[in-house]
Amino acid sequence: MLPPNHQDNAVKPFALSFSQSQMEALLQNSPDLVYIVDLRLQSLIFINERVSDILGYSMAEAETLVQKLSSIVVHSDIASLGEALLTRFRLLPSNETAEFHLKLRHKDGSVRTLRHRCRAMIKEGGENTQIMGTAEDVTDSSSRELAYQKNQYQLKEAEVIFKCGSWEWQSHETCMRWSDGLFRVFELSPDQYPDRCIEYKVYESFIYQEDVVKVRNYVRQLLSEKRGTLDLEHRIIDAKGVLKYITLRAKCYFDEKGKLARLMGVAADRTEIESYQNELERRLIALKKSNQELEQFAYVASHDLQEPLRKIIAFGERLDKKYKEQLGTEGQFFIARMTNAANRMHGLIEDLLTYSRASRQLESQEPISLNEVAKEVLEDLEVKIQDKKAVVEVDDLPTIEAQSTQMHQLFLNLIENALKFTKPDQEPMVQVRVRKATLPEIKAIPQLNPHQSYFCFTVKDNGIGFEPQYAEQIFAIFQRLHGRSEYEGTGLGLAICRKIVESHQGYIGARGNIGEGAEFYFYLPHRRSGVSA
Structure with missing residues (x-):
């Protein structure tokens, strides 16, 4: 601003010092913000009405900004910026344009980016004394x-x-x-x-x-x-x-x-991806071949062991019947031990054969009434249920696409398992339940296909239960939580169940606590993969 005691012939702020009113009118009508700076006074002496459109200030408000221009300049070091611009303006050649960007704060508080172009107007003593500049709002283009x-x-x-x-x-x-x-x-x-x-x-x-x-x-x-x-x-x-x-x-x-x-x-x-895929396919083929060979070996070996075992059992029984008196007490004891061991071996081989068959597609899947399967299983277990005085409750079970023999084996093993691990002072209760699986629980199990519909089956008992940390271990082959003298079995029953469920594109798990019974749950698809439910 001009000092109050400045001489009358000094340039007045916001008014041109020359008389060309046409020029002033032209500057007022410019689409850009136009201003003139007096470098001696370090002050604006003219600014056109575009200040209202670009920065939101009226002409009256703009006059006050002359004294506090720094209040709307957005810069980390305004003093250094001002000195640098003044020095640049004073030495700016007459035929050159100084161009720079400056951020100014709009009246509404937003920050606008203005592109300035300045040229020298009046020069005295080799230095510029007045600079005229134009400013264009480039905020949007700068952001872009x-x-x-x-x-x-x-x-x-x-x-x-x-x-x-x-x-x-x-x-x-x-x-x-x-x-x-x-x-x-x-x-x-x-x-x-x-x-x-x-x-x-x-x-x-x-x-x-x-x-x-x-x-x-x-x-x-x-x-x-x-x-x-x-x-x-x-x-x-x-x-x-x-x-x-x-x-x-x-x-x-x-x-x-x-x-x-x-x-x-x-x-x-995609060279790396292709290499990974080729290597993965190679390993999958090798793994599939190895599994097939292993399953074939287990099947053949188990099958070939049956004949010698049958002979051991048969000759043991003949010895016991024909030479019982000659063998004496000790001989009879040895024969009994041999026969029991051979029978256990026979049972183990039968379970191994079943386990091997569980992963082999020996029959095609077809619509199977699980009600009929459950009825046949309960008939097979009728004597054991009566001896145990057990109560077995079975829901109305659905019809699904599956292998009949394997479904029979699955329900037989799970219900028989529930009847095996009972409390001596309590009548056994076995409940077979079924419901439609929800989408959230299907998505929560990685082994299931979220685009497939499933039934969730549970087989729950009130028996001795098991410790929760063994919920996964009990499905492993030959894993037993109790000794053979306490509970009969080969340790393959639940492993066979898992094989059967997985071969049907399902999932099986278990929950339990000591003394509170056990619950086995498994998911089976309504139909085979690729067929909508």
Whole structure:
């Protein structure tokens, strides 16, 4: 601002010192903010009415801003900024324009970015004394530029991380424009192609020879069918001679005449993924072969052991009957021990055969009434249920697609298991329940397919139970939580159940506590995978 005692001939603030009113009117009507700075007074002496549109201040308010301009300048060091600008303005050549960006606070509190252009107006003693400037609000364009730069940076980082690059072709061009990422995929230096343009024949020269015809045929088909997307995989030999697997994805644009006008897409190096997939497939094939050989071995070995065991049992029984008196007490004891051991071995082999069959598709799956299965199982266990004075409650069970023999084995093993581990002072109670599984619980079990519908079955008893930490162990082959002298069995019953459930694309688990009984739950699909429920 001018000092109060300044001479009358001094330039008045917010008024031009010359008489060209036409010039003042022109400046007032400028679409940009126009201002004049007196470098001697270090003050604004003119500003046009655009200050209201750009910064929200009236002309009266703008007059007060002359004294406190620093209050609306957004900068970390306003004093240093002011000194730097004054120095620059004083020495600015007459034929040059000083251009800079400055952030100013709008009346509503928002920050606006203004691009300033200043030129010298009056010079005295070799230094400029007045500067005229224009300011343009570039806040939105600056934000867009920053966002664009950020997006470009992120895209470049993504290309490095994912080993990919983008490309574009337009009908008026004879080549494809590549991003830096695509040059990296092909091990080419972008410096060799300053305009980032690659002719198609150059691209085709990298295609693996056996894939060239496939690529050409695909392109012909794409053009003839006017497909909206390009989706192609092929191999290349990069500039360093390395074989790579490439995936191309692009959006195709056709003009009104049906001619291809533009292609925009990405190309990704999937060599590592291909290597992992090949290695995984190789290991899966080896594992499948090993499992098949193991199952075949277990089946054959168990089957071949049956005949010698039958002979041991048969000859033991003959010895006991025919030479019982001659054997004496000790001989009879040895014969009994031998026969019992042979019978246990026979039971173990039978269970091994069942376990082996559980993972073999010996019969096709078909609609099976589990009510009929449960009825047959209870008939098989009728004597044991009566001896135990047990109560077995069974819900109305559904019909599912399954293997009849294996469903019989599954329910037989679980109910028989419940009847085995009972409390001596309590009548056994076994409950077989079923309900439709909910989607959240299906999603919570990784082994189940969320696009499939399942039934959840439970077999609950009031027996001796087990400690919760053994809930997984009890399904392992030959695992027993109790000695053979306490409870009979081979340790294969629950392992067979798991095999059966898993072969039907289901899941089985257990819950229990000591003295509080056990509950086995298993999920079976309503129908086979690939058939909607």
